[in-house]
Amino acid sequence: MPSAPRCVALVGPYLSGKTSLLEAMLFASGTTGRHGSVRDGNSVGDHSAEARARQMSTEINVANATFLEDPWTILDCPGNVELLYEAQQAMLVADVVVVVCEPEVERAVTVSALLRFLSRHQIPHMLYINKLDTASARVRDVLAALQAYSDQPLVLRQVPLRNAETIDGYVDLVSERAYHYRPGQASDLIPLPDGFWDREAETRTQLVEKLADFDDALLEQLLEDVQPSKEEIYKHLTKDFQKNLIVPVFLGAATQDHGARRLWKALRHETPGPEVTMARLGIKPEGEPMAQVFKTYHLPHTGKLSLSRVWRGTISEGNVLNGVRVAGVVRLLGAQHEKTTSAKAGEVVGLTRMDEINTGAVLT
Ligand SMILES: Nc1nc2c(ncn2[C@@H]2O[C@H](COP(=O)(O)OP(=O)(O)O)[C@@H](O)[C@H]2O)c(=O)[nH]1
Ligand SMILES: [Mg+2]
Incomplete structure (x- = not known):
């Protein structure tokens, strides 16, 4: 398993x-x-x-x-x-x-x-x-x-x-x-x-x-x-x-x-x-850390939240992906957002304030 x-x-x-x-x-x-x-x-x-x-x-x-x-x-x-x-x-x-x-x-x-x-x-x-x-x-x-x-x-x-x-x-x-x-x-x-x-x-x-x-x-x-x-x-x-x-x-x-x-x-x-x-998606298992944005929320207090699945490695707060800094990493349970510092392969997390990044983006 x-x-x-x-x-x-x-x-x-x-x-x-x-x-x-x-x-x-x-x-x-x-x-x-x-x-x-x-x-x-x-x-x-x-x-x-x-x-x-x-x-x-x-x-x-x-x-x-x-x-x-x-x-x-x-x-x-x-x-x-x-x-x-x-x-x-x-x-x-x-x-x-x-x-x-x-x-x-x-x-x-x-x-x-x-x-x-x-x-x-x-x-x-x-x-x-x-x-x-x-x-x-x-x-x-x-x-x-x-x-x-x-x-x-x-x-x-x-x-x-x-x-x-x-x-x-x-x-x-x-x-x-x-x-x-x-x-x-x-x-x-x-x-x-x-x-x-x-x-x-x-x-x-x-x-x-x-x-x-x-x-x-x-x-x-x-x-x-x-x-x-x-x-x-x-x-x-x-x-x-x-x-x-x-x-x-x-x-x-x-x-x-x-x-x-x-x-x-x-x-x-x-x-x-x-x-x-x-x-299935044609993504190689080896390589630098990678995540994919599949949904973008615009929230009153948080601002832009890029919902992403991490495919490779670890994505951390402060990383610069596609030239944009990850301001924060959050785990979600409905309206509750739990701040964390990083996410590993397989996880779905929200990446905050990546203002220039849109849904569909592959982040490395
Ligand atoms: N009787 C009955 N009603 C259900 C069941 N599942 C959902 N409902 C009702 O169907 C409506 C729609 O449910 P919801 O979960 O919001 O559907 P969604 O639009 O697919 O998310 C609500 O009024 C639910 O209470 C079920 O198993 N039995
Ligand atoms: Mg529903």
Whole structure:
């Protein structure tokens, strides 16, 4: 597992629940002690007065988090079309992108441009089907609708468990374990419901068959009726995901914290490190310190803040990059800016008062 800080971008249509998912992820990771809410106006993201008033994200929300001791930056990107460029810049520098989807067949089309962009730029991405607490459509149908817009096969990793009208848990198709959701806490492990595999064996078979399309040895194994071990399946899932051959699909309800931990664990185990992202972008691993500006904020007190990912070496306060002095280095958690003195490869930080530097600049 890479130890360098990794970066995940949350994207998706306006109101699909990206800022709520950010909140759920921060809470699940222990970064925040309570679950903030977009509706109540106390979220880490959408902290600007404009965002709060309009209850929508008007700029990228940045949060640094630690999940099981791994450092991460989460970029919650605005979903509306006018800010598409901003989301694209973030997706390009991210190690992984999570596309937050609505659980509605008719809304699948709203992610088609994003999926095309991710596929064209070979960016590893996952789908998170949100709002399952109020969904009326079946996950199977939503998935089929989404598949029409994806170049890569979508690989469903969880099957929802229904209790009367509501979804109150899931079965993980690889670990074959069943869980019951608990608000604000890790899900409870429960016994598999009676007759589960009678109904869903086919769904698991489909998962393995999709992987076999990319591996002849696995295909042969299946033809000889030999089932791969769980470890082998995870290995294939990770490899194919990192090569952008498949798109894993996870389920949840961000405002209920459902699915946040499962998503974190997948990110932790399957997301490549920044060195892989650098190769994707054609950046050499060796050379002088380098960072890339992917978003510029103009803040009332701070002035210009160049949000940057460090690719090589260490970037420090006082460095002169592209002929401009770095006045300060800050780590971000929503509106909170924590001053620091330097940042190392993989990190996302704000560089202050680089007045002549614009979004897109590669700083050396
Ligand atoms: N019922 C339900 N509502 C949700 C869920 N996730 C988000 N919402 C609501 O959907 C609205 C938009 O959420 P927000 O996170 O701001 O979406 P964003 O525009 O993608 O950032 C808010 O009113 C949320 O409370 C969910 O899982 N279930
Ligand atoms: Mg938002």
